[in-house]
Amino acid sequence: MASQLRLRDLLASLANSDCDFVVIGSSALVLQGWDVVPSDLDLFVPSDEVDGIRQLLEVGEHQAVWVRDGEARRVEVETDRGPVDLYLDVSGDLTYERVERDAVAVMIGADELSVKVGSLAHVRDMRAAVGRPPVPADAVRPAEKGGAPRVVAIDGPAGAGKSTVTRSVARSLGFTYLDTGAMYRSVTLVVLEQRADPDDHARIGEIADSTEIDFDGERVLIGHRDVTSLIRSAEVTKATPHIAAYPEVRAAMVKRQRQLFSQGGYVAEGRDTGTVVAPDAPLKIYLTATPEERARRRSLETHELLADVLAAIEERDRLDSVRELSALKPAKDAVVLDTTGRSIDEVVEEIVKLARDRGIV
Ligand code: C5P
Numbered sequence: 202m203a204s205q206l207r208l209r210d211l212l213a214s215l216a217n218s219d220c221d222f223v224v225i226g227s228s229a230l231v232l233q234g235w236d237v238v239p240s241d242l243d244l245f246v247p248s249d250e251v252d253g254i255r256q257l258l259e260v261g262e263h264q265a266v267w268v269r270d271g272e273a274r275r276v277e278v279e280t281d282r283g284p285v286d287l288y289l290d291v292s293g294d295l296t297y298e299r300v301e302r303d304a305v306a307v308m309i310g311a312d313e314l315s316v317k318v319g320s321l322a323h324v325r326d327m328r329a330a331v332g333r334p335p336v337p338a339d340a341v342r343p344a345e346k347g348g349a350p351r352v353v354a355i356d357g358p359a360g361a362g363k364s365t366v367t368r369s370v371a372r373s374l375g376f377t378y379l380d381t382g383a384m385y386r387s388v389t390l391v392v393l394e395q396r397a398d399p400d401d402h403a404r405i406g407e408i409a410d411s412t413e414i415d416f417d418g419e420r421v422l423i424g425h426r427d428v429t430s431l432i433r434s435a436e437v438t439k440a441t442p443h444i445a446a447y448p449e450v451r452a453a454m455v456k457r458q459r460q461l462f463s464q465g466g467y468v469a470e471g472r473d474t475g476t477v478v479a480p481d482a483p484l485k486i487y488l489t490a491t492p493e494e495r496a497r498r499r500s501l502e503t504h505e506l507l508a509d510v511l512a513a514i515e516e517r518d519r520l521d522s523v524r525e526l527s528a529l530k531p532a533k534d535a536v537v538l539d540t541t542g543r544s545i546d547e548v549v550e551e552i553v554k555l556a557r558d559r560g561i562v
Contacts, residue, residue: 351465354474357488360495367470381471386432406449442520475532487531
């Protein structure tokens, strides 16, 4: 995908700069905790308004504007020079010619202004310049909604014991269990059933938006159809990390998960719950175990050959860890629990105690 190449180029440039903040598009903002209507924060300004803005910024056509470091920090990206906060739309027509110290280039085209790079202060100024309120009416930082949601986030790689542990913790706390993996699996099932073209991001995004996923006790439903076993097939398991890497799919799932979490009282298992979906969750657990142990558990469960399961788990870990969006990693403030050689009960007890100690229940 061309946009990914551009992102890589940009990251390479950032490695040599002191730039702290770059806006990478509305979907990144949504993903990172800004519940905004994407088109509201995107400054796709109609051509008749562009002149005024160009004057304001004192730039001519196709000229770069250098925007100073912003005030907000949302996404952290590891670069060679350390972590950089990054939001940037790589799907638009921006050309990042260069990135300089403390600043980022914003390109202004002949009749379209696609500013998505810079500080939020800058975004506010730009909005004011086109007569919009400085902050979108519906832009809300989750933290400002009245405290952190009562959510326990349990993330980690496949086979670390997440499902059993998460269910059990939910039961002990009297919270609702949410299996976010089942959501990504359900979207993948529909993509496979409809034989959607994997290059057709719009179509896959549509499927993610329109697939009605429900949980009914142990059952997973798409509409009224029980897909509990279908989503666990080897084919779906193999394809899910690929589908889960689509920004459109992640945006749709993250949005739904946040809607559920906003009610509070959830214990959720996933890959990015603590890092992306609920960064304000008062308890984040990263559950892990050695690949061999994880493969051994899975193989006992599924009766597949241990070597095959190990290879599949390692491949899934790799895909989940290298993707650009919401890569599998512990949140900075997560409690990392290695379950190798430990019993489920022991792990559950530890998490429940942490939840009690933190006043979540
Ligand atoms: O947890 P489970 O094994 O059911 O997840 C299936 C796949 O769904 C994972 O390998 C991962 O690619 C994807 N997933 C994800 N983000 C989540 C949960 C699952 O990308 N929060």
